[in-house]
Amino acid sequence: MIELRNIVKRFNNGTASETVAIDHLNLTLQEGDFITVIGGNGxxxxxxxxxxxxxxxxxxxxxxxxxxxxxxxHEYQRAQYFGRVFQDPMVGTATDMTVIENLALAYGRGKTRSLFRWSYRPSxxxxxxxxxKTLGLGLEDRLYQKVGLLSGGQRQALTLLMATIRSEPSYNKVKRDYVRFFDGDKKLAKQEIDAAFKQAFDEFKASKKEVLESGLNKEEKKAKIKELKNVLDKKLRQYDVTKPVLLLDEHTAALxxxxxxKVLETTDRIVKENNLxxxxxxxxxxDAIKYGNRLIMMSKGKVVADIAGEEKKKLTIETLLDMFVTNSKNDMLADSAIFGD
Amino acid sequence: MLQYLASLPGAVVLGLIWGVMSLGVFISYKILDIPDLTVDGSFVTGGAVCAVVIFMGGSFWIGILLGIVAGLLCGLITGLLHTLLGIPAILAGILTQLALWSVNLKIISITGQSSNVGISARSFDVIFSQLNVYDTLWKIGIIFVLLVLAFYVFFGTELGASIRATGNNQKMSRAQGINTKFNIVLGLMLSNGLVALSGALLAQYQGFADINMGRGAIVIGLCAVVIGIAITKHISPNFLVRMSGVFVGAIIYYLVYQTVVFLGLDTDLLKMLAALVVAIFLGFPYLYKTYFSKWSRNHKNKKLAAGGNNND
Incomplete structure (x- = not known):
């Protein structure tokens, strides 16, 4: 869940050209919300x-x-919780690096960049x-090509993938984030998660011992233990509270x-599959009407309309335009020029 | 003529020694995308520290090691000026370089000399010297191979890759959770560490460290880098090849240097020549793009207008 509380942002603070970009804005996103944001320039x-x-x-x-x-x-610290795609296809990727190197960079998000690990491993x-392959653009055959050689659409799709893939965090990080983002007594949370982890590990060890002492042959034992490990992993992953939140800034505007x-459809599929x-x-x-479960209209740094659920499904472009005009009478002219679709 | 041929191994040695320095410039200029002018100062710092240690009776290994450490510190200062205080990188480098002039004089003055420290191989134990060029050649050859391999491995690691990404696209790097400021400082440190190592090696090779030995070093480094890139561009985009190309660029620089000296060019003009070479190489891609492509387009359009096709 993300909550924005009373956000204010001014540019050119204290000068004659001071402008308020965000004006005491409040907004709450529930887990799994897909919000589309519209609004005029500025x-x-x-x-x-x-x-x-x-x-x-x-x-x-x-x-x-x-x-x-x-x-x-810091921005780079927050990146472990947010995935971004920018408007400009040039911004989201490192153009002098290969497709696979870019993916590896994204995959390591939220982890220390180690001197003792290759940027990506053959595995x-x-x-x-x-x-x-899920992007369906044939990029899987261009793994070792520089991203600079890709088209804008391919790059945006790649950036989208980079914003959503993230390696599974280490168990320690799962624990740490569980405590950090626990709503209530942190000490209690720490005890709780430590106990849960200990129990899971104990169970794993016990059943592993059972397998080792059973009369199975080597191969079967190996397979069984692998299975047990997967069960353990799944159990511990339940406590991972920090799925990346996707921030898309007009990521199809330049295409x-x-x-x-195509990029929008991919976006929708990835969001739905991972419940991001x-x-x-x-x-x-x-697009604002077609995608997402909630629509927000902004004007002069404020949320002027917030439509969700069934009401959003009934929206038409005409009603949106009407709403837009009533909400921003002053800059109506400029904005209707942009929105005239 | 014989004299000229005899001077060529020496030119190769000098090229490889300055190649170490050029590799440092390659890291700051090409990988981090920061033109770092600290090098004119840190080159002397590396040489001076090493020479002073050897002069005081220390082992040349310790001298080289402390020289590298001094270089790392120079890079650290430039990096912090740039990332913590927000001073533009080029200016941060100039400031450090200026400050290093005083620092270097003070380092040299430890020995009681005013502006240079002699560490001739006749009376001091050094790693190599110009008194024995062939011995130097294989030693510096080993250093070259080790350095290129080490940095090839380094830039293949997670940390190394994140430094490359930082130089390539800072906004993207931060969005992918990379601490760009840390990486810039680290990159500048590594770069200046290499530059100082090169200074330490040159001081031993020529038998002295001098306050002026780094003057114009950045231009020689850039020269080697741009020549190296121009050569390797058509061979392979492989990183190993590109880094080796920088050394080849430095060797070519010194071969040309020896040749023009042999041909009797006024040595006072050499720095101008180096600057000219860099200007030409840096300017060429732009010239090509703006003028040549226009010419070729016009040419093709003319052909089209004449009823031909533009498939050539």
Whole structure:
């Protein structure tokens, strides 16, 4: 769950050209929410995403992730909880590095970059290939090509994948984050998780012993133990509270309509498959209505409309436009020019 | 002519020694994408520290080691000026370089000399010297191979890859959880460590460390890097090849240097020549893009207008 509390952001603070980009904004996203954000130029949509991700700090207010303030964390530290795709296809990837190197960089998100591990191991390649296959762009055959050689659409799809793949965090990190994001007594949470982990490990050891002492042959034992390990892993992963939150800043704006649609469909599929909490900015009203379970309209740094559930399904472009006009009378002209679809 | 041929192994040795320095420039300029001007200072610092240690009776190994440490510190200072204080990288490098001038004088003055320390192989134990060029050649050859391999491995690790990503795209790197500031500082440290190592090696080879030995070092380094890239571009994008190319670039620089000296060019003009070479190599891609492609486009358009096809 993400909660934005009373966020204020001004640019050119204290000068004559001071502008308020975000004006005492409050917003709460439930786990698994897929929010589409619309609004005219200068409404503060991109600023909002940049503040959540930590590209620059807010002047006031708090950003709570599972009831924990993350607004003091650096951008690179917050990256373990957020996946981003930018508007400009050039920004999301390292163009001089290969496809697989880029994926490896993303895969290591939230981990210490070690001097004693290769950036990717041969055992990772198969995983990356399978992930790339889901994009359906043939990128799995271009693993060792530089990203600079890919088209904009391919790059955005790759960035999308990079924003969502993340290696499974270590058990220690699962424990740490469980305590960090626990709503209530942290000491109790620590005891609870330690006990749960100990129990799981004890169970694993006991059943492993059983297998080893049984009369099975070597191969069968190996397979059994592997199975047990998977069960253990699944049990411990339950406590991982930090699935990445996806932040999409008009990520299809620079693509041609056909590619844009394809990237959007991929986005939707990935979000649904992983039940990711997502914020997607778009300039296209049709997409804003089509995707997600909730729609937010911003104007002058404020949320002026928040439509969810059944009500959102009934939305049409006409009603949205009407809403838009009533909510922003002053800059109506400029904005209707943009929204005239 | 014989004299010229006899001077060529020496040119190769100098090329390889300066190649170590150029590898440092390659890391800052090509990988981190930061033109780091600290090198003119840290090169002397490495040489001076090493020479002073040897002069005081220490082993050359300790001298080289302390020289490298001094270089790492130089890089650290530039890195912190840039990342903590937000000073533009090029200016941060210039500031450190200027400060290092005083530091280097002070280091040299430990021995009681004013601006240079003599450590001739005749009276001191050094790793190699120009009194025995062939002995130097295989030793520096081993250093070259070890360094290239070590950095090839390094840039293949998670940490190394994250440094490459930092130089390539900082915004993306931060979004992928990479501490870009740390990586920039680390990269600049490694770069200046190499530069200082090169200074330490040169001081021993030529038999002295001098306050002026680093003047224009950055240009020689850039020269080697751009020549190296121009050569390897058409061979292979492999990192090992690219790094080796930097050394080849440095060797070519010194071969050309020896040749123009042999041909009787005024040695006062050599620095200008080096600057000219760098300017040409750096400017060439731009010139090619803006003027040549326009010419070739016009040429093709003319052909099209004349009813031909543009498939050539």
């Amino acid at each position: 409404a503060g949509k991109s600023t909002l995403i940049n503040i959540i991700a930590g590209s620059f700090p807010a002047d006031e207010g708090m950003i709570l992730l599972n009831n924990n303030d993350v607004s003091k964390m 990772d390649v198969e995983f990356f290939v399978n992930e790339l 041609d309509p056909k590619t844009a649609e 909490t997502t914020i997607m900015i778009t300039h296209n009203m049709k």
